[in-house]
Amino acid sequence: MVATATPTEVPLAGDIAGVGDPTVAVEGGVTYLYSTGPGIPIRRSTDLVTWELVGRALVEDVPPWALAAVPTANDVWAPDLSYWGGEWHLYYAVSRVTIDADPVAGSTSVIGHATSPTLDPDDPSYGWIDHGMVLRSEPLDLINAIDAEVVLDDAGAPHLAWGSYREGLVLQTIDPATGLLEASAPRIALARRPAWWAGLEATSLVHRDGWWYLFASFDWCCLGERSNYNVRVGRSRDLEGPYVDVDGHPMLEDGGTILLRSEGARVGPGHQDVHQDAAGDWWLLHHWEATEAGPGRVLGLHPLEWSADGWPHVRGEPAPTPTTAATTTSTTTTAVPTTVPPTVDVPARAAKPVAATPSFAG
Numbered sequence: 001m002v003a004t005a006t007p008t009e010v011p012l013a014g015d016i017a018g019v020g021d022p023t024v025a026v027e028g029g030v031t032y033l034y035s036t037g038p039g040i041p042i043r044r045s046t047d048l049v050t051w052e053l054v055g056r057a058l059v060e061d062v063p064p065w066a067l068a069a070v071p072t073a074n075d076v077w078a079p080d081l082s083y084w085g086g087e088w089h090l091y092y093a094v095s096r097v098t099i100d101a102d103p104v105a106g107s108t109s110v111i112g113h114a115t116s117p118t119l120d121p122d123d124p125s126y127g128w129i130d131h132g133m134v135l136r137s138e139p140l141d142l143i144n145a146i147d148a149e150v151v152l153d154d155a156g157a158p159h160l161a162w163g164s165y166r167e168g169l170v171l172q173t174i175d176p177a178t179g180l181l182e183a184s185a186p187r188i189a190l191a192r193r194p195a196w197w198a199g200l201e202a203t204s205l206v207h208r209d210g211w212w213y214l215f216a217s218f219d220w221c222c223l224g225e226r227s228n229y230n231v232r233v234g235r236s237r238d239l240e241g242p243y244v245d246v247d248g249h250p251m252l253e254d255g256g257t258i259l260l261r262s263e264g265a266r267v268g269p270g271h272q273d274v275h276q277d278a279a280g281d282w283w284l285l286h287h288w289e290a291t292e293a294g295p296g297r298v299l300g301l302h303p304l305e306w307s308a309d310g311w312p313h314v315r316g317e318p319a320p321t322p323t324t325a326a327t328t329t330s331t332t333t334t335a336v337p338t339t340v341p342p343t344v345d346v347p348a349r350a351a352k353p354v355a356a357t358p359s360f361a362g
Helices: 064-069
Strands: 023-027 030-034 041-045 050-056 077-084 087-097 107-116 129-137 149-152 158-162 169-173 187-191 200-208 211-218 230-236 257-260 270-276 282-291 294-306 312-314 334-336
Touching: 023 077, 023 270, 030 077, 064 087, 064 107, 064 129, 077 149, 087 149, 149 200, 158 200, 169 200, 187 200, 187 211, 200 270, 211 270, 230 270, 257 282, 257 312
Parallel strands: none
Antiparallel strands: 023 030, 030 041, 041 050, 077 087, 087 107, 107 129, 149 158, 158 169, 169 187, 187 334, 200 211, 211 230, 230 257, 270 282, 282 294, 294 312
16 A cells, blocks of 8 residues: 555754664663764664764774775664663674675675673763674675664564565574574575565564564665665564565565655655654654755654554554455465575666666665
8 A cells, every 4th residue: 555645754853964774772761873884873862853973883984804804895884783681782784885786786795793781882881892793795695694683582582684685684593692693593584576686675673462563675775866765564473474565465575565755855765763662652763865955864753653453654644454455375484595596697787777876875
């Protein structure tokens, strides 16, 4: 379903320009926001509205181990915050396009991991200890190692969702003793699109009233006013899927109900984080690729509401309802291979639905 009403957006204040790929977490009544940038910029707020820049998580613009893996990198992408095992965990990506006009097939990417006892930079115990690489992907690997998202299952066990473009989004169990992926755990496919270059990234997973919800960003970021980034959602009774949209269409087959898209001069909402505050209210944080001020990422915030049958929608828009007959779907999960097949059929560059190459910064 495509909504036609105008979504409600919360006016924000403070340091909100240049925020890309936001993730938020709360400690001591303060909300901390980490985002893409050199060293991972940190902002904080007590009300989700007014934001203050308070430093950065990492000492270097790019951790030395990651710079050795991706020598042309100059910043850190798409951080994710989670708390388990008695400490905070920060997963992040470093990547750089290496083949002109093939921003996905030509990228080498790594995902790293760091821990800290607190998020409060004023606490004497604060400080991120970097543990190095968790994942690495090379050009033409099936899954692109960016956009990490940690989710805790019903038993409190951590899982890592990751992926961008290519074969889509996957989920894999984390070894809680190391923060690395369990070597024997399969990669469970969560969502994919029909072509490797079709935009799909930025997994956000939340649990509510017996349902798991998969929020993801579709189409192309990073093109300023020409971006067509948008946020979509599906749900499943099981963390591992299968996820379907409001019409019952599987997200493994390009399904996804549109939650937020461009509105006038505010273009390309995406790379969302879904947050529930202490009062129980739900929020959709994301960045815009362009606004009335022109190209450039800016933080966005929308209140989320839930329909009687459990579908999220941005306040001000109607709740999603089925527009077609429900699709019959399998109840089994889908594992994806961990190595690229011997022959990869890469579409011609001219077939891509964009006129220019995005910077693909997360």
